[in-house]
Amino acid sequence: MVATIQELFAQNDELQRSRAVRLLAAKNLAPYITLMERHLDHSIKVAESDLVARLGQDMTGVGLGETSPLVLIKSWASDGWLNRVSDGAGADAQNVCSLTEDARSALAFLRRLRREDTVATGGSIMAIEAGLKRVAGQLDNDPQRIKDEIEAQIAHLYEQLDELADGRRPEPDLVNLEDEARVIAFQMEQVISDIVRYGSRQNEITTGLIDTDDSDTGFREQSHQLFTEYGELFGSREKASYAEFTRLVQDPDKRARLRGDIAVVVEQLPDLDIGLRQVMTDFFRLVSAQIAEVSRIEQRCALRIKRFFAAGTAEQARGVARQLNETILSGHALLRKSVVDSPIAVQLPVGWSAVSSIGASTFDIKDLRPPKAAAEAPSVVDVSQFAALATRVDMAELARLVNAAVAVAPVTLAEMIGMVDTPYLGDVVVLWAMARKQDRTEDAPGVRVRFKSIDGRDRAVSVPALMFTEPVAAPEGVEP
Numbered sequence: 001m002v003a004t005i006q007e008l009f010a011q012n013d014e015l016q017r018s019r020a021v022r023l024l025a026a027k028n029l030a031p032y033i034t035l036m037e038r039h040l041d042h043s044i045k046v047a048e049s050d051l052v053a054r055l056g057q058d059m060t061g062v063g064l065g066e067t068s069p070l071v072l073i074k075s076w077a078s079d080g081w082l083n084r085v086s087d088g089a090g091a092d093a094q095n096v097c098s099l100t101e102d103a104r105s106a107l108a109f110l111r112r113l114r115r116e117d118t119v120a121t122g123g124s125i126m127a128i129e130a131g132l133k134r135v136a137g138q139l140d141n142d143p144q145r146i147k148d149e150i151e152a153q154i155a156h157l158y159e160q161l162d163e164l165a166d167g168r169r170p171e172p173d174l175v176n177l178e179d180e181a182r183v184i185a186f187q188m189e190q191v192i193s194d195i196v197r198y199g200s201r202q203n204e205i206t207t208g209l210i211d212t213d214d215s216d217t218g219f220r221e222q223s224h225q226l227f228t229e230y231g232e233l234f235g236s237r238e239k240a241s242y243a244e245f246t247r248l249v250q251d252p253d254k255r256a257r258l259r260g261d262i263a264v265v266v267e268q269l270p271d272l273d274i275g276l277r278q279v280m281t282d283f284f285r286l287v288s289a290q291i292a293e294v295s296r297i298e299q300r301c302a303l304r305i306k307r308f309f310a311a312g313t314a315e316q317a318r319g320v321a322r323q324l325n326e327t328i329l330s331g332h333a334l335l336r337k338s339v340v341d342s343p344i345a346v347q348l349p350v351g352w353s354a355v356s357s358i359g360a361s362t363f364d365i366k367d368l369r370p371p372k373a374a375a376e377a378p379s380v381v382d383v384s385q386f387a388a389l390a391t392r393v394d395m396a397e398l399a400r401l402v403n404a405a406v407a408v409a410p411v412t413l414a415e416m417i418g419m420v421d422t423p424y425l426g427d428v429v430v431l432w433a434m435a436r437k438q439d440r441t442e443d444a445p446g447v448r449v450r451f452k453s454i455d456g457r458d459r460a461v462s463v464p465a466l467m468f469t470e471p472v473a474a475p476e477g478v479e480p
Contacts, residue, residue, distance in 0.1 A: 017457060019080040019102035024109070031062035032076075033110055040082075040099045041107065042192055042279075042286050043293065048073065048084065048095035073097060077418040078450055080458060085421050086404035094408070095419060101200055104193050115273060117186060127180055178269050185276035188283050191245070195290045198233075198242040199297030203422070205229045206301040207452075209308040226305070242294065249288055259284065300421075303394055393426040402434065403471040413466040414447040423451045428461060435466035 003011070015021055026032055039054050040046060046054070048070075055069035064072065076082035081103040084095050099107070137149050163169060208222065233239055248254050262280050266272070279286075401419055405411045413435040420427050428451050446462035453459050 019100065019458065020106045020109075022079065023081055023103060023106045028064070031059075031064050032081075033107060034062050035059070035064075035072075036081075036099060036103060036107055037111070040097065042282070043098060043104065043196070043289055045096045045098045045289075048097050051097050074415060074418055076103075080450060080452075083421050084419050086401050086419065095405075101193075101196065108189070108193055111275070115275070126176060127183060174269070178272060181265050181269055181272055182276060185272070185280050189276070189279045191241075192279070192283070192286045192290060195242060195245055195287060196293050196297075198238040199294035201233050201236070201238055202301045203297055205233065206304040206308075207424070209304050222308070226308075242291075245287060246291060249284065249291060255284065300394075300397075303397075307394070393424075393430050395430065398427065398430060398434075399472050402431070402468055406468050406471055410467050410469045412447070413463050413468070414449050416468055417449045417451070417463070423449075425451055425453065425459075425461075427451070428463065432463055432466075434472050435468055437472075438469055439466040441466065 023029070023032065035055055035058060038058065039051060051073060052069040055072060059065055059067060059069060059072070073082065073084065077084040077097075081100055083098045083100055086095055133149070137146055140146065205226065209226070248258070262283065266277050266280055398420070402411075402416060405416060405419060413431060416431055416435070417423050417428055420431075428449065441464070445465055447465055448460050448462050450458055450460050
């Protein structure tokens with residue numbers, strides 16, 4: 001079905017606001033991409049101190065000599081192009097930097113443009129013909145066609161055996177073989193970038209669990225949606241591809257055979273692009289790093305799911321208590337009407353509740369006057385009251401990040417938010433509340449920070465220039 005003009009515009013408008021397109025539209029695109037490709041390509045992770053030193057050596061050569069390397073790193077992290085997270089805790093902890101998926105996508109797109117990648121070659125046409133023939137043979141229900149194809153393959157193999165027995169072997173067509181090798185290298189390069197999408201899908205699914213509806217109905221709907229989306233993910237091509245590559249990496253025989261084939265191709269095709277040769281040579285190392293990244297994302301998503309159900313179970317218990325209290329209030333209202341003219345004080349006890357923690361409750365209808373009006377809310381919001389977000393935010397991870405950063409040096413609230421991998425509003429508010437407990441500076445100038453909203457869009461908020469100067473304690477009941 002062809003998309004309408006409105007649907008097509010909405011899709012393109014969403015792309016325009018994406019982080020990858022923002023990078024492509026950046027004023028300093030050329031220096032940014034040059035530095036990213038030189039120091040952070042293929043999802044490698046670099047310690048922040050090492051990255052500062054490396055960028056400092058090259059920034060003058062790309063026209064950014066007046067910019068501090070650390071400022072550039074923080075700017076990339078704020079724009080969503082760089083992951084900047086702590087690798088531990090204590091005095092030896094340090095930040096580790098790596099490109100985000102959006103930055104890797106933009107980098108791969110520009111690299112293809114620079115290399116003038118094309119698949120319209122003789123070797124690729126032969127590969128297309130062979131591939132279509134194989135797929136059509138699998139899809140065709142004509143037994144005779146399948147039989148003819150198998151017999152033709154057998155006859156061709158016997159011809160090759162006869163040529164080898166006679167000591168004859170046709171000279172390889174290096175042009176077509178190089179074309180085929182180039183296409184294979186393109187696919188390997190794409191695999192390295194795309195294999196982590198299985199983890200990204202899980203991250204998208206569990207993102208909705210961070211800020212949720214606290215009602216019982218909302219909990220049930222989100223639980224159902226969670227299981228539905230995970231069921232779809234387990235049957236998706238991302239899952240199938242990830243599982244296949246995991247088996248390939250873990251199978252020593254397949255790894256050895258593929259390594260041998262790569263070595264032959266790289267040795268026999270010396271004119272192959274140096275970048276593609278490097279991709280083929282480092283294929284297993286890079287794929288293993290991506291699989292490790294997916295495992296890290298899976299662990300983070302598992303923690304989100306654990307906290308979601310823990311909070312939801314408590315909310316269900318509170319929901320039962322709310323229903324009981326509503327029933328009590330309804331009975332109270334009915335009894336008020338029935339005994340309003342009684343000259344005696346009436347107190348009706350309610351028995352022990354087995355489903356809530358309210359204990360032995362009683363309600364007294366001696367005083368029929370309406371309650372006092374609620375006090376007017378203050379004009380200045382107390383950020384510390386947002387501590388209830390602990391049930392939706394990974395408090396243990398935030399506390400660990402803060403403590404790791406403070407162990408090195410005092411850090412500002414804005415810098416701390418930039419160290420969070422994909423910060424959401426809940427992360428921003430909780431870190432803000434933590435910082436307010438250590439720094440009560442009033443009228444501090446605002447600093448704009450970016451965070452990701454539940455609908456997937458990037459948003460910005462101004463936070464005061466507060467400082468973290470000492471470690472924070474994880475809240476009680478939260479596993480470190």
